[in-house]
Amino acid sequence: MRAYGRLKALALAGGLLAGAVACSSGPAAPVPALTGAAVTSSASAAPALPLPAVTPAQAGEVFSTLTATDDVLRAAAPKLRDGTLRDALDLTRDAEAQLTTAAYQSTGFRPRRYEWGSPVLYVPRFPTGPGAPAPWFTALVTRDGHPTLVTFAKGAEWQISAVTRLLDGQDPPPVQLDAEGYATALALGDKSVTISPQYMGPLHATVAEAGATGVTAGLIAPGPYTTDLAEEISHEREQAKGSGLSYDSIFSGNDYPVYALRTRDGGALIQYSLSRNTTTTTRTDEKGPGIPVPDDAEWAVDTKTVRRTLKLTETHQYATVVPPASAPAAARVIAHEGSLTRASGE
Numbered sequence: 510m511r512a513y514g515r516l517k518a519l520a521l522a523g524g525l526l527a528g529a530v531a532c533s534s535g536p537a538a539p540v541p542a543l544t545g546a547a548v549t550s551s552a553s554a555a556p557a558l559p560l561p562a563v564t565p566a567q568a569g570e571v572f573s574t575l576t577a578t579d580d581v582l583r584a585a586a587p588k589l590r591d592g593t594l595r596d597a598l599d600l601t602r603d604a605e606a607q608l609t610t611a612a613y614q615s616t617g618f619r620p621r622r623y624e625w626g627s628p629v630l631y632v633p634r635f636p637t638g639p640g641a642p643a644p645w646f647t648a649l650v651t652r653d654g655h656p657t658l659v660t661f662a663k664g665a666e667w668q669i670s671a672v673t674r675l676l677d678g679q680d681p682p683p684v685q686l687d688a689e690g691y692a693t694a695l696a697l698g699d700k701s702v703t704i705s706p707q708y709m710g711p712l713h714a715t716v717a718e719a720g721a722t723g724v725t726a727g728l729i730a731p732g733p734y735t736t737d738l739a740e741e742i743s744h745e746r747e748q749a750k751g752s753g754l755s756y757d758s759i760f761s762g763n764d765y766p767v768y769a770l771r772t773r774d775g776g777a778l779i780q781y782s783l784s785r786n787t788t789t790t791t792r793t794d795e796k797g798p799g800i801p802v803p804d805d806a807e808w809a810v811d812t813k814t815v816r817r818t819l820k821l822t823e824t825h826q827y828a829t830v831v832p833p834a835s836a837p838a839a840a841r842v843i844a845h846e847g848s849l850t851r852a853s854g855e
Contacts, residue, residue, distance in 0.1 A: 559636070559637070560637075561632075561633075561634045561635050561636065561637070561644075561691065562635040562636065562637045562641060562644040562663075563632060563635065563644045563646060563663070564632070565630050565632050565690060565691075568630045568632045568646045568648075568661070569628070569630060571646075571661055571667045572628050572630070572648050572650075572659070572661065575600055575661065575667065575668075575669055576623075576625050576659075578600060579597065579600055579623075579669070580622055580623065582596050582597045582600075583597075583620045583621070583622045584622060586613060586618045586619065586620055587617075587618055587619050590618045593613070593618070594609075594610065594613045594614075594618070597609050597613065597620075598610065599666075599668075600668055600669055601668055601669045601670075602662065602664070602668040602669070602670050603662075603670045603671065603765040603766060603782065604670075604671065604763070604765050604782035604824050604825075604826050605669050605670055605671055605672055605826070607824040607850045608672075608824055608826075608846065608847070608848060608850060610850065611824075611848055611849065611850040611851075612848075614808060614809075615805075615808040615809075615848075615849075616808075617808075623652050623653055624652070624653055624654075625650055625651070625652055626650050626651035626652075627650070628648035628649065628650040628659075629648070629649045629650070629681075630646060630647075630648055631646060631647045631648070631649065631684045631686075631692040631770055632646040632690075632691055632692060633645070633646065633691065633692050633693060633694035633770070634687070634689075634691040634692075634693070635694070642694075643662060643663055643664060644662075644663050645660060645661060645662040645663065645670065645694075645766075645768060646660070646661055646692075647659065647660045647661075647684075647692075647768065647770065647778075647780070648660075648661070649681050649682075652674070655674050655675065656674070656675040656679075656681055657672060657673065657674045657675065657844075658671070658672070658673045658674075658675070658682075658780065658828050658844055659671070659672050660672075660768050660780055662766065670765075670766060670768075671766075671768065671780050671782065671826050672826065672846050673780065673826050673827060673828045673844035673845055673846045674844055674845065674846055675828075675843060675844045676842070676843060676844060676845065679843040679844070682770075682772060682778040682828070682830055682843065683772050683773040683774065684770050684771070684772055684773070684778060685770075685771045685772055685773045692770050692771065693770065693771040694768075694769065694770060694771075695769035695770065695771060695777050696769075697767060697769075699769065699777070700834065701775065701833060701834055702775075702776050702777045702831045702832065702833055702834055703728070703776075703831055703832050703833070703834055703837050703838070703840065704728060704729075704779075704831050704840055706767045706768075706769035706777065706779050706781075707767060709767065709779045709781055709829060709831065709840070710762040710763075710767065710781040710782070710783055711762050712725055712728055712729060713729060713735065713760070713781075713783060713827065713829070713842075714760035714761055714762060714783055715760075716728075716729045716735045716736060716739065717734070717735060717738040717739060717742075717760045717783070717785075718738075718739055718742065718758075718759065718760050719739055720736050720739035720740070721735070721736050727839055728839060728840060729829075729839055729840045729841075729842070730839040730840065730841045730842070732841075732842060734825075734827065734842045734845055735842060738760075742758045745758065746758075749789060753791065753792050754789055754790065754791060754792060754800065755789070755790045755791075755792055756787070756788070756789050757787070757788050758785060758786070758787040758788075759785070759786050759787075760783050760784070760785050761783065761784050761785075761786070762781075762783060762784075763782060763783070763784055765781075765782050767779065767780070767781045768780040768781075772830065774832070774833060774836070775833035775835065775836075776830060776831050776832045776833045777830075777831045778828060778829075778830055778831075779828070779829050779830075779831055779840075780826070780827070780828045780829075781826075781827060781829075782824065782825060782826045782827070783825050783827070784822060784823070784824060784825075785821075785822070785823040785824075785825060786820070786821070786822050786823075787820070787821040787822075787823075788818065788819070788820050788821075789818070789819045790817065790818045790819075791816070791817050791818070798814065799814030799815060799816050800814060800815050800816070800817075800818070800819045800854070801813065801814050802814060802815060802819065802852075802854060803821070803849075805848070805849050806819075806821055806849055806852040809849070809851060809852035809853070810852050810853065810854045812854065815854030815855060816855070817855050818854065818855050819852070819853075819854045820852065820853050820854070821849060821851075821852050822849070822850055822851040822852070823847060823848065823849050823850060824847055824848065824850040825845065825846070825847030826845065826846045826847060827842055827844065827845050828842070828843055828844035828845075829841060829842050829843065830843050
């Protein structure tokens with residue numbers, strides 16, 4: 510990756526980074542006692558396990574560095590514009606990169622800046638060596654005063670992969686930690702939970718489109734990010750029909766990673782993303798008032814209306830708590846972040 514080389518070349522980064530660390534996320538993010546590796550001097554203590562690919566202390570440094578650098582770039586964006594967006598994309602990946610691009614472009618390169626608290630780190634004990642999975646970890650942290658889940662993944666460098674804000678009234682997820690403070694990552698096909706991580710996105714997409722019927726009945730709890738969306742789509746389709754338009758809105762999975770952590774009840778906290786593609790089309794060649802462009806899409810479409818077709822693409826990230834298979838119950842969406850990321854019309 511070119512992130513650190515390019516950021517080092519930014520003349521503003523030297524002074525601003527130090528200030529951002531101090532006022533945005535504080536000194537190298539302290540790792541709470543629950544997440545720190547246990548230390549003992551007892552001669553009878555069990556032999557220590559091999560050092561994992563990432564430790565809580567290292568995760569704390571990653572969190573501090575990336576969130577502080579992100580703030581530097583957001584502060585500089587109005588002046589440096591495309592240059593800061595390119596660097597911001599070096600800090601991000603997956604669905605978060607799509608949302609970051611939209612955050613810059615939809616605001617005229619004045620993306621929102623955030624104030625970060627000190628994180629609680631959920632660091633899986635990933636092994637090292639050939640064939641080992643790429644490490645990742647999740648931070649539970651206040652962002653502008655709201656509890657937020659931020660997941661970092663490592664390829665060539667560490668990057669921010671997923672961000673979701675806990676919904677109002679939701680408690681932080683009860684992630685299970687071992688005696689040394691490490692979390693447990695679940696495999697995509699894990700069958701110890703009611704919905705294996707690899708199926709969470711497709712099932713969520715089905716409920717968002719069709720409601721909780723058929724094979725999805727009882728699997729995912731109703732609410733604003735599940736069954737309410739299906740009702741919204743049905744309503745919009747009827748409204749469009751009455752105006753001589755056709756309307757379709759489809760949720761789908763993507764190739765972005767799915768992250769799953771064991772919770773204390775034997776269930777899982779699963780993080781994933783979905784795309785929503787909405788198409789509105791005129792049903793006649795006759796000239797009419799056109800298709801209105803929504804306010805949140807005006808940054809991407811340079812007219813107030815389009816004559817024939819309007820296409821909108823949204824990117825959504827979710828965190829869902831899934832019960833253990835031994836105690837079946839509906840999975841609950843507890844966190845979300847998303848926005849329009851692309852639009853076009855003709």
